[in-house]
Amino acid sequence: MSEELQGLRRRLADFAAARHWEPYHTPKNLAAALSVESAELLEIFQWLTPEESSRVMADADTAHRVEDEVADVLAYLLQFCEALGIDPLAALSAKIDRNEERFPKP
Amino acid sequence: MSEELQGLRRRLADFAAARHWEPYHTPKNLAAALSVESAELLEIFQWLTPEESSRVMADADTAHRVEDEVADVLAYLLQFCEALGIDPLAALSAKIDRNEERFPKP
Amino acid sequence: MSEELQGLRRRLADFAAARHWEPYHTPKNLAAALSVESAELLEIFQWLTPEESSRVMADADTAHRVEDEVADVLAYLLQFCEALGIDPLAALSAKIDRNEERFPKP
Amino acid sequence: MSEELQGLRRRLADFAAARHWEPYHTPKNLAAALSVESAELLEIFQWLTPEESSRVMADADTAHRVEDEVADVLAYLLQFCEALGIDPLAALSAKIDRNEERFPKP
Numbered sequence: 001m002s003e004e005l006q007g008l009r010r011r012l013a014d015f016a017a018a019r020h021w022e023p024y025h026t027p028k029n030l031a032a033a034l035s036v037e038s039a040e041l042l043e044i045f046q047w048l049t050p051e052e053s054s055r056v057m058a059d060a061d062t063a064h065r066v067e068d069e070v071a072d073v074l075a076y077l078l079q080f081c082e083a084l085g086i087d088p089l090a091a092l093s094a095k096i097d098r099n100e101e102r103f104p105k106p
Numbered sequence: 107m108s109e110e111l112q113g114l115r116r117r118l119a120d121f122a123a124a125r126h127w128e129p130y131h132t133p134k135n136l137a138a139a140l141s142v143e144s145a146e147l148l149e150i151f152q153w154l155t156p157e158e159s160s161r162v163m164a165d166a167d168t169a170h171r172v173e174d175e176v177a178d179v180l181a182y183l184l185q186f187c188e189a190l191g192i193d194p195l196a197a198l199s200a201k202i203d204r205n206e207e208r209f210p211k212p
Numbered sequence: 213m214s215e216e217l218q219g220l221r222r223r224l225a226d227f228a229a230a231r232h233w234e235p236y237h238t239p240k241n242l243a244a245a246l247s248v249e250s251a252e253l254l255e256i257f258q259w260l261t262p263e264e265s266s267r268v269m270a271d272a273d274t275a276h277r278v279e280d281e282v283a284d285v286l287a288y289l290l291q292f293c294e295a296l297g298i299d300p301l302a303a304l305s306a307k308i309d310r311n312e313e314r315f316p317k318p
Numbered sequence: 319m320s321e322e323l324q325g326l327r328r329r330l331a332d333f334a335a336a337r338h339w340e341p342y343h344t345p346k347n348l349a350a351a352l353s354v355e356s357a358e359l360l361e362i363f364q365w366l367t368p369e370e371s372s373r374v375m376a377d378a379d380t381a382h383r384v385e386d387e388v389a390d391v392l393a394y395l396l397q398f399c400e401a402l403g404i405d406p407l408a409a410l411s412a413k414i415d416r417n418e419e420r421f422p423k424p
Contacts (some may be wrong), residue, residue: 074197
């Protein structure tokens with residue numbers, strides 16, 4: 001993984017350790033939290049038309065909410081991967097390889 | 107963002123473009139897909155005890171399913187961010203900064 | 213469907229109509245809202261042990277939050293079914309019939 | 319609750335008991351399963367336009383998938399409520415009362 005991503009992972013781990021949150025951070029709980037945060041991101045969009053959904057960053061408050069939820073989703077994804085020893089970038093790269101075989105360019 | 111992450115983002119964009127999927131990739135649809143994939147990751151864990159959830163990588167088939175869902179979550183997160191011009195690493199870094207102020211070390 | 217359930221469905225429809233919310237209540241949006249509310253219910257449980265999760269109703273505030281989210285989930289489920297002309301009780305009854313064939317009693 | 323709903327609740331309880339599934343049916347696990355099934359319902363709609371989403375019942379296969387997921391959502395909602403002694407219809411009725419006060423008719 002990149003140095004920047006490694007740095008974020010370390011900061012998240014230090015943050016949780018300093019607050020003694022590790023016992024709560026089972027893979028199951030982190031998967032639930034990831035799912036909850038993804039739903040909170042979706043909540044911002046649930047009543048918008050497709051067109052309105054493309055313009056959410058034009059409003060400063062909504063833009064901040066969107067970035068905040070993106071941060072939460074990424075935080076739990078990284079902590080989930082840390083808990084199980086998964087490299088998310090390697091997992092995605094392998095998946096794109098497989099998809100390129102499964103769905104050949106038309 | 108790191109070069110590795112940029113590379114993945116580019117591969118995802120090329121993959122979608124080659125199949126003419128862009129019209130489907132509104133921020134709203136991508137947020138829904140992100141939420142659906144996160145729930146599919148959670149599905150693997152829903153009936154497990156906390157202890158069992160820590161051992162999922164010991165079984166090769168389950169490990170593969172977990173990595174596959176992690177890849178899907180990251181793929182939709184990156185595509186969502188691409189669609190709205192968000193840097194997810196910067197968003198997470200800013201969020202950790204805020205959290206360190208909000209929840210001071212005990 | 214039972215009279216009580218029909219009455220709730222009518223109250224929900226009247227409530228939405230009086231506020232001119234129908235244009236927002238596409239099946240897609242209602243499915244998203246149902247998913248978001250289910251995640252909000254899950255959020256109450258995400259860091260609890262299995263044992264703690266069985267005792268949530270002992271605390272009056274948490275009990276109220278749980279009942280409130282249950283109400284939201286049921287409200288969107290009923291409105292979703294109304295939008296598509298689905299009888300949820302008939303759908304569940306048919307599903308239990310199928311499951312009794314698929315998973316015979318051990 | 320209505321007799322029909324009570325009957326479904328009893329069938330679900332018998333089904334789970336006959337297969338010794340009760341230990342898995344903690345409120346936390348049932349909330350996770352409810353959330354997962356709601357996301358599976360959303361999955362059917364994730365790439366559809368609002369207009370297409372209104373026409374899903376015109377295709378027999380899709381209609382069956384939608385009804386099947388509705389049944390799963392209702393099944394887990396009822397089992398969740400059973401586990402915690404919640405009457406979902408009373409919860410929804412109380413919530414509509416509160417909402418009618420909070421959001422007066424325009």
